[in-house]
Amino acid sequence: MELHQELGSNDEMFQAQCYIYKHMYHYFESMSLKCAVQLGIPDIIHKHGKPITIPELASALQVSPTKVNSLQRVMRMLAHSGFFASAKMHENQEGEEEGYILTTTSSILLRKDSPTSLTTTVLAMLDPALITPWFSLSDCFQGNELTAFETFHGMSFLEYGRQNLEFFNFLKEAMACDSQLVSLILKNHKEMFEGVASLVDVGGGTGTLARALSDAYPHMKCTVLDLPQVVADLPESKSLKFVAGDMFQTIPSADAVLIKSVLHNWSDEACIKILKRCREAIGCTDRGGKVIIIEMVINEKKDESKQLAETKLFADMQMMLVCTGRERNEKEWARLFMDAGFSRYKMTTTCGLNSIIEVYP
Numbered sequence: 001m002e003l004h005q006e007l008g009s010n011d012e013m014f015q016a017q018c019y020i021y022k023h024m025y026h027y028f029e030s031m032s033l034k035c036a037v038q039l040g041i042p043d044i045i046h047k048h049g050k051p052i053t054i055p056e057l058a059s060a061l062q063v064s065p066t067k068v069n070s071l072q073r074v075m076r077m078l079a080h081s082g083f084f085a086s087a088k089m090h091e092n093q094e095g096e097e098e099g100y101i102l103t104t105t106s107s108i109l110l111r112k113d114s115p116t117s118l119t120t121t122v123l124a125m126l127d128p129a130l131i132t133p134w135f136s137l138s139d140c141f142q143g144n145e146l147t148a149f150e151t152f153h154g155m156s157f158l159e160y161g162r163q164n165l166e167f168f169n170f171l172k173e174a175m176a177c178d179s180q181l182v183s184l185i186l187k188n189h190k191e192m193f194e195g196v197a198s199l200v201d202v203g204g205g206t207g208t209l210a211r212a213l214s215d216a217y218p219h220m221k222c223t224v225l226d227l228p229q230v231v232a233d234l235p236e237s238k239s240l241k242f243v244a245g246d247m248f249q250t251i252p253s254a255d256a257v258l259i260k261s262v263l264h265n266w267s268d269e270a271c272i273k274i275l276k277r278c279r280e281a282i283g284c285t286d287r288g289g290k291v292i293i294i295e296m297v298i299n300e301k302k303d304e305s306k307q308l309a310e311t312k313l314f315a316d317m318q319m320m321l322v323c324t325g326r327e328r329n330e331k332e333w334a335r336l337f338m339d340a341g342f343s344r345y346k347m348t349t350t351c352g353l354n355s356i357i358e359v360y361p
């Protein structure tokens with residue numbers, strides 16, 4: 001076969017070339033986003049109160065004149081990605097001047113002082129400790145370590161956390177940002193907490209979600225179960241307590257168990273053990289308890305947006321890279337529930353990336 005026939009039309013070949021270059025360079029977008037967050041650009045634009053020109057932004061950042069042009073190119077890139085938008089301003093001698101404004105994404109989620117800020121999450125997920133393991137993925141496939149994280153760092157993620165307290169605390173904060181967003185949804189699902197007088201948040205970290213729930217539902221006694229190094233010295237209240245423990249051993253009894261972004265860190269075998277402990281915890285009450293799981297559900301039916309589906313697959317890669325966990329589809333979740341002795345479940349998809357799964361004994 002002629003070479004040009006194998007390659008298809010020139011048009012197809014150049015589209016394919018562009019597609020490959022786009023994916024080769026795609027992390028530039030992530031790194032530019034990280035740079036903007038590190039420099040606090042969304043906060044500067046917000047404080048400015050009107051479209052900001054590049055010279056104004058450069059001045060606020062005290063950028064050397066030799067780097068103003070680079071700043072302009074980073075801003076152009078991020079405006080193209082939808083993090084900022086350009087706005088036409090008044091005429092000057094050189095014509096119409098352009099400034100940058102925030103988009104919904106940067107205004108709500110990328111300002112450090114926004115209550116729904118994801119800035120710490122952005123910085124943590126793009127920390128060298130989590131990015132460098134990608135350089136070891138191919139070695140990992142040929143080696144004996146369980147994860148690329150372990151291949152690169154020479155120790156498991158948990159051990160790394162133990163040895164690098166600053167990173168460990170940073171990650172805890174990043175998880176808390178995500179919980180802040182989820183709490184907004186749970187506060188609107190009153191029916192889910194009706195008749196629930198006590199709730200345990202398993203692997204609840206520093207208690208962001210439990211605190212928001214105990215504020216929203218003051219009748220509910222909330223307990224956060226997490227590892228001793230996570231819950232040590234956290235402020236408690238009349239309706240919020242912290243318990244240091246191991247979810248593989250025992251979970252305190254409650255009407256409902258909440259477990260968010262924990263099961264995706266673990267293998268199926270480990271999840272079944274955790275879910276059995278959850279079942280025991282709600283079994284001790286006579287109110288017909290339930291387990292409320294907040295996790296992603298991979299949807300292979302292709303009826304969700306490309307962006308949502310792709311982001312869930314990225315999250316699955318993250319779990320594969322750092323621990324032996326995974327994101328699961330509905331069938332995989334259902335199998336775990338049945339294997340852990342539950343009889344039925346209900347899935348609600350109102351949390352963006354996450355779904356709420358209520359599981360019953």
Ligand SMILES: C[S@@+](CC[C@H](N)C(=O)[O-])C[C@H]1O[C@@H](n2cnc3c(N)ncnc32)[C@H](O)[C@@H]1O
Nearest residue numbers: 175176179203204205226227245246247260261
């Ligand atoms: C990915 S974080 C999720 C934190 C929180 N649920 C959230 O969504 O922000 C996983 C949590 O599980 C906790 N964890 C890990 N192993 C545990 C164990 N054996 N017992 C209790 N908690 C554990 C971790 O310390 C961490 O806080």
Ligand SMILES: O=c1cc(-c2ccc(O)cc2)oc2c(O)c(O)ccc12
Nearest residue numbers: 130157158261262264265318322323
């Ligand atoms: O980067 C991570 C790491 C974890 C993780 C792994 C293993 C554990 O025992 C605890 C936590 O969890 C993550 C997570 O839940 C997430 O949504 C994003 C990133 C990570």
